[in-house]
Amino acid sequence: xxxxxxxxxxxxxxxxxxxxxxxxxxxxxxxxxxxxxxxxxxxxxxxxxxxxxxxxxxxxxxxxxxxxxxxxxxxxxxxxxxxxxxxxxxxxxxxxxxxxxxxxxxxxxxxxxx
Numbered sequence: 001x002x003x004x005x006x007x008x009x010x011x012x013x014x015x016x017x018x019x020x021x022x023x024x025x026x027x028x029x030x031x032x033x034x035x036x037x038x039x040x041x042x043x044x045x046x047x048x049x050x051x052x053x054x055x056x057x058x059x060x061x062x063x064x065x066x067x068x069x070x071x072x073x074x075x076x077x078x079x080x081x082x083x084x085x086x087x088x089x090x091x092x093x094x095x096x097x098x099x100x101x102x103x104x105x106x107x108x109x110x111x112x113x114x
Contacts, residue, residue, distance in 0.1 A: 003106035004047065005030045008054050010113050016053035016073055017066035023056055031055030033070045034090040044094040047102050049109065050078055051086050 008030040014021045016031065032039075033051040040046065051074070059066045074083045096102060 001047070001103065001106070003103045003110070004052060007049075007106045007110040007113065008052055010110055012054035014054065015056040015059055017055055017059045017063070017069040020056040020058070023054060027057045029055050029057055029060040031060040031065055031070070033065070033067065033074055034086065035065055039090050040093065042095050044096055045086060045089050045092075047096070047106075048086060049106075050074070050082060 009023075009028050013023060015023060020027075030052050031054070032046065033053075034045060036046045045051070053070070053073075055065070055070075059069075071083060074086075
């Protein structure tokens with residue numbers, strides 16, 4: 001979803017899981033701790049901004065999301081309880097009923113960030 005990518009690229013400049021700095025273009029990807037392929041793109045958890053951060057193409061691609069490093073960074077940023085909450089929710093399907101609400105939320109976050 002383009003709104004998510006734009007927001008993450010505006011919010012962060014460095015890879016969340018490795019020392020890569022000042023990511024741009026295709027190398028600046030919106031990585032998910034709990035992959036969309038596992039959680040489901042129609043699941044509200046896939047669009048929880050706490051679990052979407054900038055990753056370089058190497059970490060998000062060949063590194064398969066670098067989930068160990070990603071989780072450690074999430075704990076630093078949000079605390080163990082929040083990470084446990086999202087981790088336990090990854091197998092529960094909470095379907096998105098209105099995609100426009102998700103798009104609007106990320107557009108608003110982007111506008112507030114810029």
